[in-house]
Amino acid sequence: MNLTAQHSINLDNRENLSITGVTDVDEFNEQEILVICESDELTIKGELLHIEELSIDTGNLIVSGKINSLSYSEKVSGNSIIKRLFGG
Numbered sequence: 001m002n003l004t005a006q007h008s009i010n011l012d013n014r015e016n017l018s019i020t021g022v023t024d025v026d027e028f029n030e031q032e033i034l035v036i037c038e039s040d041e042l043t044i045k046g047e048l049l050h051i052e053e054l055s056i057d058t059g060n061l062i063v064s065g066k067i068n069s070l071s072y073s074e075k076v077s078g079n080s081i082i083k084r085l086f087g088g
Contacts, residue, residue: 017063
């Protein structure tokens with residue numbers, strides 16, 4: 001079963017963001033998180049952003065903080081931070 005085939009986003013009060021269908025996180029800091037999905041990249045911009053949960057196995061990502069924008073683009077990243085940290 002391919003868990004990354006489906007992708008959904010749930011945003012509550014611009015403070016709690018839940019995303020499914022995540023295959024990786026390429027970059028992150030308190031102002032921006034670059035999320036890799038099956039065929040796109042999702043850029044999350046905001047203030048005091050914090051990754052509460054990340055499970056590549058299930059494809060789930062939970063982010064807290066003040067969410068200012070979400071934007072999609074085509075995949076352009078090579079090696080993700082997770083792969084660089086853990087030798088992937």
